[in-house]
Amino acid sequence: MKKWKMVLLGLASLFVLFTIVTGFKTFILTSKQPEPQPVKIDVPGEGAVARFSKAITYPTISRQDYSQFSYAEFDDFLGFLEDSYPLVHEQLHLDKVNDYGLIYRWQGSEETKLPIGLTAHYDVVPVLEGTETDWGQSPFSGEVVDGKVWGRGTLDDKIGVIGILEAVEKLLSEGYQPKRDVYLLFGFDEEVGGEKGAQAIAEKLKQRNIKFEFILDEGGAIIEGMVPGLAKPVGVVGLSEKGMATAELSAEGSGGHSSQPENQTNIGRISRAIAKLEKAQFPADLQGPAEDLFAYTAPEMKGAMKYVFANQAIFEPVIESILLKKPTTAALLRTTIAPTIFQAGEQYNALPEKAKAIINLRVMPGESLEDVQSYIEETINDELVQVSVTGNEASSVSSIDSWHFKSIQQAARNVYPEAVIAPYLMFAGSDARHYDEIAENTYRFLPVLITAEDLNRMHGSNEHISIDNFLQAVSFYQELIVNADHQAGDR
Known part of the structure; x- marks a missing residue:
């Protein structure tokens, strides 16, 4: 056989072997998604939406110069929280850090279990001067129009604060008692770095020797058309x-x-x-x-x-x-x-x-x-x-093999069974980085289904969220709290 024929035969054999190996790897690829256990969205919709809408009307704007904060608006917002969530304020212990950083502790029944922390921030960015007329609804109106709640903070990040509080208030109304402590940690200056809010909260908790199983903050979301070659919406959970x-x-x-x-x-x-x-x-x-x-x-x-x-x-x-x-x-x-x-x-x-x-x-x-x-x-x-x-350098990278990530993934799949929930790297900053030292893992995920266009609205004009999305976020936080109770994690 001529030498060139032997070379061609060898190349053909390698190509066949390559095709078999890569094709087999593709064939045996198995899903990393847990089977969803779809939940009924059991949230007092009308009242919850009304409270969310009201929360948007407080212009809790953070600015680089702390002396420029309108603290009267922040005081009014905290008064609104106390009036709107009576069970939370009766049954959870509340500490304030720098007057406006909030630490709610929901005491669990088993002292041996490490706590989890749910964090969000209630400050918002200003509306750029001259863009007010670009809004379909006034940016601090909280108007509910065509099944959507409008205003600054509907996506970033009063939806997190109100979603968490609605979930806890609902569980308290049902007599639910968590096994592990649940901390609700709310910052008031995330948009300018979180120095007096989350950073100070984390330092206080560190001084108390409190260590968390995991912290969940805002970050990734469930986004349509995010991953090339995948038609399903993808929920991305920031590991870092x-x-x-x-x-x-x-x-x-x-x-x-x-x-x-x-x-x-x-x-x-x-x-x-x-x-x-x-x-x-x-x-x-x-x-x-x-x-x-x-x-x-x-x-x-x-x-x-x-x-x-x-x-x-x-x-x-x-x-x-x-x-x-x-x-x-x-x-x-x-x-x-x-x-x-x-x-x-x-x-x-x-x-x-x-x-x-x-x-x-x-x-x-x-x-x-x-x-x-x-x-x-x-x-x-x-x-x-x-x-x-x-x-600042990048934060530490949290685990995808822990029950922490799997609980977040399962809760998201239960509420959004059609979504693919996956880890990712977050580009922007969040308060989560401040908790790295006191949590085994920190994750970044806002449980809402949005489009790429919605992402541009977070600090831009016409920020809004659908009522369905808001209620699903509340349901997610309920699912996560309950799911975390079924996991290990002793002190």
Whole structure:
């Protein structure tokens, strides 16, 4: 047999073997979704919706300058909570931290079990001046129109606060007694970092030597059209959140008249540095929570996409190229850079003696700020550009093998049986990171079914949520509290 025929035969054999192995891996791929135990949404709908609507009318706006808080509105909101949830305030112990951070303790019947914590925040971002007329309903009206509740906080995050309180009030009305302690932890400044709210709450609990099985905060949601190749809505539970850091690039040199510029001005030097960073980007790698996301969603896919994602180890370069095409999925794979501020010059005909740019970074788990700074310096490769990186690294990555994650997944499947519930990496920040030291695991999940367009409304115009979604969120929190009671977890 001629040599070239032997080569072709060998290649054909390898191709057949490759096809058999990858096809078999695709065939044996099994679902990681628990069987749903659908629940009847047993919530006092009309009263719950009315209370939720009322909660939106309080403009509890947080601002970078704490002296600019309208604390009277916060006081009124807390009075509203006390009036609206009498059983919670009669039967749970309430501590306040910095006057407005709330710690409710629902004492369990078994002291040997570690507690769980449900956290949310009741502060909201301001409505951008000049956009008020863009709203279909006034942003602090709480109007109920066409089966939807409108206003700032309906998605971020009064729905979490009110959803949790409605769930606990309902369980208390039925005489339910949890086995383990349940803590309700509500911050009031999450939108500006949570320093006086969640961070102070976590510090107080740490001083009391309280350790949690898990903490659940806002974060991911059940989103339609999120994962390529999967028609079903996907509920993403954040295992970690990317770090948030600031890189400052600065260059100094002689100024002078603009009629006699040097070949490389300070503005040009900083612009060149940014252009290099945007062209190079940080290295991409499908790992950690992003890899877990596709491990959980691949079994639910069909056709070619299922084949590709079922064989991640082989097709990782192909998968990465697909994900890198969209900003929303590219952010799963790498630290992101976003130049947001450029400062230089005061007059049109004078060269600035200094130029500075600010870059917002969202840092992947496992990358330190030192790693980030080194990469930026190596990529820019310009000794005259000074680089300074400050901020927070990514939070720790929580377990997908624990009963904690499985309880969240089961509760979500019970309320949304058509959804695929999977782990993921959260891009934005949340209060959950403040609880890392006092909880075995921290998760980020808002139990609502929304679209990508809804995500843009969270800090934008026309924020609203359907009544059905709100009531399903209440039902989820009830399910989770009850499910957690059936698990182990001794002190």
